[in-house]
Every structure is written in structure tokens, then in C-alpha cells.
Amino acid sequence: MLLDGRLANSCLIPAALLEGRSVVTIEGYRNTARFDLLKACFEKAGAVQCGFCTPGMILAAEALLCQNCNPTQAEVRAALAGNLCRCTGYNMIVEAVLLAAREGGKLWLKPTGL
Ligand code: FES
Numbered sequence: 001m002l003l004d005g006r007l008a009n010s011c012l013i014p015a016a017l018l019e020g021r022s023v024v025t026i027e028g029y030r031n032t033a034r035f036d037l038l039k040a041c042f043e044k045a046g047a048v049q050c051g052f053c054t055p056g057m058i059l060a061a062e063a064l065l066c067q068n069c070n071p072t073q074a075e076v077r078a079a080l081a082g083n084l085c086r087c088t089g090y091n092m093i094v095e096a097v098l099l100a101a102r103e104g105g106k107l108w109l110k111p112t113g114l
Contacts, residue, residue, distance in 0.1 A: 001025050007063040009082075024112070026055035032112050034062060038100050045096035049087035056083040061097045062112075069108035070101055 001010040002024040010025070029035050038058050042048050047057075057080060064071055064079035071079070076097045077090070085093060101108070 002059055002063060005063070005066065007060055026059060029059065029062065029112070034104065034107060034112060037104050037107060038062070038096070041100040041103060042093070042096040045092045045099055047088055047092040047096035053083055053085040057085070057093055061100060064097070065101055065104065065108040069104065071098070073098065
């Protein structure tokens, strides 16, 4: 999830600490134009197989691209670290995020609308 705009492991944060804070989950994020772009880029790059890891990868990409809309491959890899994928392999996922950065342009500079 994104907690106050930053990537956070939802399983490690007690619900009592969320009062008054901004929480964005993949369920809410999927109603945004940026989700549509990331989804399309993950599909184009062949970066999804079972989809188990995908919500975390997508939200990690969102957190990265909002801070850095033109990341290097190394920056993408660092931003995705901790999200484990057993199916796709990381190269296609990294390519999907780089593709989203290229295709999104100024989209990453705007608020999500959430
Ligand atoms: S697509 Fe299956 S774990 Fe990543």
C-alpha cells in the first residue's frame, strides 16, 4: 500500500496507526489513469504471469515514478526490491516500469486523483 504517498508493507502496520493518514491500496489505485498506463505497460512487456506479485510491483512503480519520473534501470530495480516474483522474472518487470516512465511523461507529475 501507499501510506501518505510512500510505499509501505501493509502487513507490518497496525490498523490503529492509520487514523488520519492517506492509505492507497491497489483496489483504489486501479481507478486511476496511472494504473491504466502501468497495466498496459506490464502487459506490453510481458511482465505478468500469475499476478501474485503484481499489486506490490504496481504500487512500488507508482511510488517510484511519482518521485522520479525518469528512473534508471538501477533505480527501478532498487525501487522494486523486496517484491518477490516467482514467475515472470525481474527483467520484464523492470522493462515495464521503464516503459511506463517513457510513455507516461507528465502523467507522473500530477496527483493520482485519489
Ligand atoms: S507473476 Fe507470478 S509471482 Fe510474479
